Amino acid sequence: MPKAMRIAATVALAASVTLGCTAHADQTTDKLKATLQSRLPEIQIKSISKAPISGLYEVNLGSQMVYTDATGEYVIAGDLVDTKTRTNLSEARLAELNKVDFASLPLDRAVKVVKGNGSRRIVVFSDPNCPYCKQLESTLKSIDNVTVYTFLYPVLSPDSVTKSKAIWCAADRAKTWEAWMVNHQPPASAASNCDTSVLDKNLALGHGLNVTGTPTIILSDGRRLPGAVSASELNDALTSTH
Known part of the structure; x- marks a missing residue:
């Protein structure tokens, strides 16, 4: 057999072995998943x-x-x-x-707050009645040069839905959000003709991303920071994404 043909045959054999191993591994994990899912x-x-x-x-x-x-x-x-x-x-x-593909997130469905030059970016899933979310908002007051995209994520109570609707329908969402979360100023009731379907979309988005608690922070590199982290921890995380 000519040398070129021997090389081609060797490559083809290696590829078939690799594909066979991958297929076998997939079959093993698929069977294992089916077994566990049936039992649990x-x-x-x-x-x-x-x-x-x-x-x-x-x-x-x-x-x-x-x-x-x-x-x-x-x-x-x-x-x-x-x-x-x-x-x-x-x-x-x-x-x-x-990890989350930050670029794929529908940021138009979030409340946008820009601090300083806004060069650093984070996403936060937040419930307006969550005390730890309010703690995070207070922490964010000391963080500069960041753009915060807050997805209203009302999961705690029916009142969370009511407040989220009011905040989303406000003329200045960012100002209304901060006024409630930091200064405890309740938002005015949402107008009856305001489209609040964005909240259902946000809930579906969060469930799809496995957001199980608020606040959940997503950094621009896709990493998550669960809970109300300290200012120093958040600053370190933001610095490490640049």
């Missing part, structure tokens, strides 16, 4: 893949990472930690899987 119907499994430990698979539940054996007979709930580096591998992997 109350949980929603987003994905399954091999864990760093041989014979162990990571099960992504969106807000939590658990582990299982290759048969789905057993599930381990807990963090996987690298003892050499003391890195929480579960947390790191979950953060990677939950």
Whole structure:
């Protein structure tokens, strides 16, 4: 066989082996997912893949990472930690899987507040009745040169929906939002002819992104910061995205 033909045959064989391994891996995880889902119907499994430990698979539940054996007979709930580096591998992997494509977010559906030159950008999913969201808004007063896009995410109570509608329908949404969250000035009632369908869209967006609590901060590089972080932590995170 000529040398060129031998090389071509070798490449083709390597490609078929690679494709076969990938297909086999997909079949294994698909079967494992089906087994676990049938036995644990109350949980929603987003994905399954091999864990760093041989014979162990990571099960992504969106807000939590658990582990299982290759048969789905057993599930381990807990963090996987690298003892050499003391890195929480579960947390790191979950953060990677939950990264958001910032450029794809519908920012026109958010309340926009620009501070300083607005060069740094974050998205926040926030409920107007969430005390930790109000704490974050107070923290943001000390953060400069940032544009904050707040998706009104009324998940706590019917009054959250009412206030979100009023804020969205205000002539100056940013001013009305800050007046309520920082200065406790209630927004005026929304006009009856105001289109508030954006709130339903925001709820669907948040559910799709697995936003399970407020506030949830999304940095411009797609990373998340859950909860009302401190000013120094937020500043460090914003600096690391540039």
